Amino acid sequence: MPKTNATPVEQTVDLSPLGKLLENPSYLQIPKTGDVVKGKILSVNRREVRLDLAGMQTGVVRGRELFAESLEFKHLDIGHEVEATVIDIENENGEVELSFRFAGQKKAWEELRRLFTSNEPVEVKILEANKGGLLVRVEHINGFLPVSQLAPDHYPRVTGGDKQKILERLKSYVGDTFKARILDMNEEDEKLIVSEKAVWEESQKNIISKYKVGSLVEGDVTAIADFGAFVKFDGLEGLVHISEIAWQRIDHPRDLLHLGQHVKAEIIGLEGSKIFLSMKKLVSDPWQTISERYKVGDVVQGKVLKVNPFGFFVELDPEIHGLAHVSELSDAPIKNIDEIGKIGETLPFKIVSIEPQEHRLGLSIKAIKAKEETKEKEAKKE
Numbered sequence: 001m002p003k004t005n006a007t008p009v010e011q012t013v014d015l016s017p018l019g020k021l022l023e024n025p026s027y028l029q030i031p032k033t034g035d036v037v038k039g040k041i042l043s044v045n046r047r048e049v050r051l052d053l054a055g056m057q058t059g060v061v062r063g064r065e066l067f068a069e070s071l072e073f074k075h076l077d078i079g080h081e082v083e084a085t086v087i088d089i090e091n092e093n094g095e096v097e098l099s100f101r102f103a104g105q106k107k108a109w110e111e112l113r114r115l116f117t118s119n120e121p122v123e124v125k126i127l128e129a130n131k132g133g134l135l136v137r138v139e140h141i142n143g144f145l146p147v148s149q150l151a152p153d154h155y156p157r158v159t160g161g162d163k164q165k166i167l168e169r170l171k172s173y174v175g176d177t178f179k180a181r182i183l184d185m186n187e188e189d190e191k192l193i194v195s196e197k198a199v200w201e202e203s204q205k206n207i208i209s210k211y212k213v214g215s216l217v218e219g220d221v222t223a224i225a226d227f228g229a230f231v232k233f234d235g236l237e238g239l240v241h242i243s244e245i246a247w248q249r250i251d252h253p254r255d256l257l258h259l260g261q262h263v264k265a266e267i268i269g270l271e272g273s274k275i276f277l278s279m280k281k282l283v284s285d286p287w288q289t290i291s292e293r294y295k296v297g298d299v300v301q302g303k304v305l306k307v308n309p310f311g312f313f314v315e316l317d318p319e320i321h322g323l324a325h326v327s328e329l330s331d332a333p334i335k336n337i338d339e340i341g342k343i344g345e346t347l348p349f350k351i352v353s354i355e356p357q358e359h360r361l362g363l364s365i366k367a368i369k370a371k372e373e374t375k376e377k378e379a380k381k382e
Helices: 017-023 101-117 163-171 196-209 286-292 366-381
Strands: 037-046 048-053 055-063 079-090 096-099 121-130 133-140 141-146 177-186 191-195 216-225 229-233 236-241 264-269 274-279 298-306 310-315 321-325 344-353 360-362
Touching: 037 264, 079 101, 079 298, 096 101, 101 141, 101 177, 121 141, 121 163, 133 177, 133 191, 177 196, 191 196, 191 236, 196 236, 216 236, 236 264, 286 344, 298 321, 344 366, 360 366
Parallel strands: 055 096, 141 191, 236 274, 321 360
Antiparallel strands: 037 048, 037 079, 048 055, 079 096, 121 133, 121 177, 133 141, 177 191, 216 229, 216 264, 229 236, 264 274, 298 310, 298 344, 310 321, 344 360
């Protein structure tokens, strides 16, 4: 039999949907409600988008399901492959009803889970504000940024803690974009909590590491509250508690400080990103030399700074303040303490105790009266 150079006839593979179905009967999988399916765009208009689903079915995205929040669905071209969620396996036209909205949300939650796991920061847009914090949008999912998780620059420090003023400050952030980190998330409960402070703390680690307790710093007063003042230095911010502003007793930090004032302080505590400062440590403690100025038994002139039911706070000089307890104001029962002295009034007091270590000095008015009465009695006897 003669040999020939004939080659076998090449077999072509049918890659059409029908060919795939004949090759593999399981190729055609009927989607179920809730499934995410892929399809190629057949047509696009303002009211609907049609998709080819594996050449076997046609899907349609329309109405509110078309106006998805995911950026990937904003620019659609014929032939592009996209994902959508099945919301009805057959509509009135026999087509599969689809939604970009649900598919977009599913992808958004997947991305949020990745960011949460990797601890990466994310941009959040401020939508609304309430007294507890800010309602935000992250990757097209709504979340919450509590007040306690705001960075120092955005934290609403309001004198007296006026809730309305705090809310006004929070509302001023609506429309802004902050960088935050996901603290907690739960897709089933649609719960998403983010923190701007966590991102700020991370960025401050390298700067904070340059400082230690005892370091001296200089900065400007950025906020004043009832409990103290905040001082900004080297991009950081520390708190000077009211008790660390001056050696003498003050009623409010604004008595000695004002916004923008340049001050010096010493770091007395570091707790993570929290920095505690002291201004008074840079000034000599006047109580250590008080014996050079005052002694028990001295009669001095003092200015009444504050009147309380338990007595008078009295200024002997700008650095030394004392307390005249109510029991030291009069021997007779006191019905109205204001009848003995008023704020701003200068009165004579007798020093009855000095405790330098505790920064306490006791004063008395009745001791002076008792001494005067004794003198009068002795004069009468003579």
